Amino acid sequence: GAGVSQSPSNKVTEKGKDVELRCDPISGHxxxxxxxxxxxxxxxxxxxxQGNSAPDKSGLPSDRFSxxxxxxxxxxxxxxxxxxxxxxxxxxxxxxxGQPQHFGDGTRLSIL
Amino acid sequence: DQQVKQNSPSxxxxxxxxxxxxxxxxxxxxxxxxxxxxxPAEGPTFLISISSIKDKNEDGRFTVFLNKxxxxxxxxxxxxxxxxxxxxxxxxxxxxxxxxxxxxxxxxTQLTVLP
Numbered sequence: 001g002a003g004v005s006q007s008p009s010n011k012v013t014e015k016g017k018d019v020e021l022r023c024d025p026i027s028g029h030x031x032x033x034x035x036x037x038x039x040x041x042x043x044x045x046x047x048x049x050q051g052n053s054a055p056d057k058s059g060l061p062s063d064r065f066s067x068x069x070x071x072x073x074x075x076x077x078x079x080x081x082x083x084x085x086x087x088x089x090x091x092x093x094x095x096x097x098g099q100p101q102h103f104g105d106g107t108r109l110s111i112l
Numbered sequence: 113d114q115q116v117k118q119n120s121p122s123x124x125x126x127x128x129x130x131x132x133x134x135x136x137x138x139x140x141x142x143x144x145x146x147x148x149x150x151x152p153a154e155g156p157t158f159l160i161s162i163s164s165i166k167d168k169n170e171d172g173r174f175t176v177f178l179n180k181x182x183x184x185x186x187x188x189x190x191x192x193x194x195x196x197x198x199x200x201x202x203x204x205x206x207x208x209x210x211x212x213x214x215x216x217x218x219x220x221t222q223l224t225v226l227p
Contacts, residue, residue, distance in 0.1 A: 042205075
């Protein structure tokens with residue numbers, strides 16, 4: 001597709017379950033980023049990938065969060081043992097070297 | 113500790129007039145600044161950017177001004193149109209040119225352009 005694609009668009013799950021969020025970046029974009037936006041807040045950086053490697057994992061809020069990227073393309077963000085405070089919109093972005101980031105429409109995660 | 117601040121949560125402007133959205137930052141290492149526009153249930157859309165070596169960048173109806181000494185930037189939209197109604201986010205980054213850069217975002221300003 002032409003833009004960044006994220007799935008699912010909405011996810012409702014029970015507290016304590018694991019969830020997996022997927023991001024398909026724009027073809028040819030080497031950098032991929034994950035952010036989250038909690039209600040009424042700005043976007044909070046989580047992690048970025050340059051190719052398949054993640055040089056900076058400092059934004060991940062806890063060890064329940066992990067992310068991987070394979071083949072320099074698709075990325076998954078996994079949240080284990082979800083908590084209610086994990087409820088947010090999770091946004092993925094990708095970019096070419098030195099270019100602005102382009103965002104997907106996000107996954108709205110709700111933890112009951 | 114907010115490094116990028118948008119102190120006005122909302123702004124209303126009449127159609128055809130100028131909209132001015134403001135943003136302040138505290139980290140003097142930031143060297144690249146961007147504005148994004150966001151509609152409900154959609155991801156942010158890139159609008160315009162400016163490097164710290166410049167003090168102004170213009171693209172059609174959108175102009176961004178950077179005042180490094182005041183650590184302040186602003187986005188001017190003129191003339192404002194009803195379709196400009198959205199949340200506007202200011203973002204900043206630093207790092208070597210061409211490398212992947214994490215963005216630090218402000219909390220956003222809801223712009224409403226009244227017909």
